[in-house]
Amino acid sequence: MALRLAAASVSHIAKPKNPSYFSPPQLNITLNPRPKALLPRPITEFGSQWHIRAISEAKPSISKKEGEEQWSKDWKIKMLYDGDCPLCMREVNMLRERNKTYGTIKFVDISSDDYSPEGNHGLDYETAMGRIHAVLSDGTVVTDVEAFRRLYEQVGLGWVYAITKYEPIAKIADSIYGVWAKYRLQVTGRPPIEQILEARKKKSEVCKDSNACKM
Structure with a gap:
């Protein structure tokens, strides 16, 4: 009798009236695959102000012309080049990049409206267009x-050009360059x-009596 009462008690405990109590608990958990520290932080007012201030305080960029003047204050040789020649500009740009380290070349664009023969040992535009000219710091002109x-x-x-110091290589090299100089426009x-x-004359x-060509 006691055993039967114990069994009945256990049965009464094991089988509650509401079977839903046996279902898994409903946990209100939102899974976040990324750690909180790695989530993108919203841009706060302070952050925005700092970002804008950092941009406003950045140093102004230096123009190419101003940069060249800084690199070439103590120039050893002046290069007269045709800025309208696309093939020529590849070589000029390469030398220009190297010159950032050396600062020994002063570049003069003969196609510029500001080009003046008086400031370049009397070499007028037509003469300078005929072949490459360079002027040493002592006034010597080489071509x-x-x-x-x-x-x-x-x-x-x-x-690169060391071998052209010697004959007959020097003469052959000048002849080859002469052909290029003659037909480079074509x-x-x-x-x-x-x-x-x-x-250019027109x-x-x-522009002579007008400011339309001056920037």
Whole structure:
């Protein structure tokens, strides 16, 4: 009898009236796959102000012309180049980049409206367009392959043209360059030198008594 009463008591405890109590507990948990520390932080007012202030306090960029003047204060050689020649500019830009370290070359764009023969040993635009010219700091003017050799020497690349110091290599190199200089306008798809000179003359006349060409 006691055993039966105990069994009945256990049965009464094991089988509650509400069977839903046996279902898994409903936990209100929101899973977050990323740690809180790694979640993107909202931009606060303080952060925004700091970001804007950092931009406003940044140093102004230096123009290419101003940068070249800084690099070439103590120049050893002046390079007269045609800024309208796309192939020429590849070499000029390479030398320009190297010159950031050496600061020995001063670059002068003969195609610029500001170009002046008076400031470049009397070398007028037409003469400078005929072939490469470089001016040493002592006033010596060099042309053709020698000009390239002197320029490359000033930026640590003298070995490139070193062999052109000796004959007959020097003569052969100048001959090859002479052919390029003669036909470079055609090769680069530009009009003959006569048309370029005429267009430059007309532009000069239009700009002479006007501020339209001055920036």
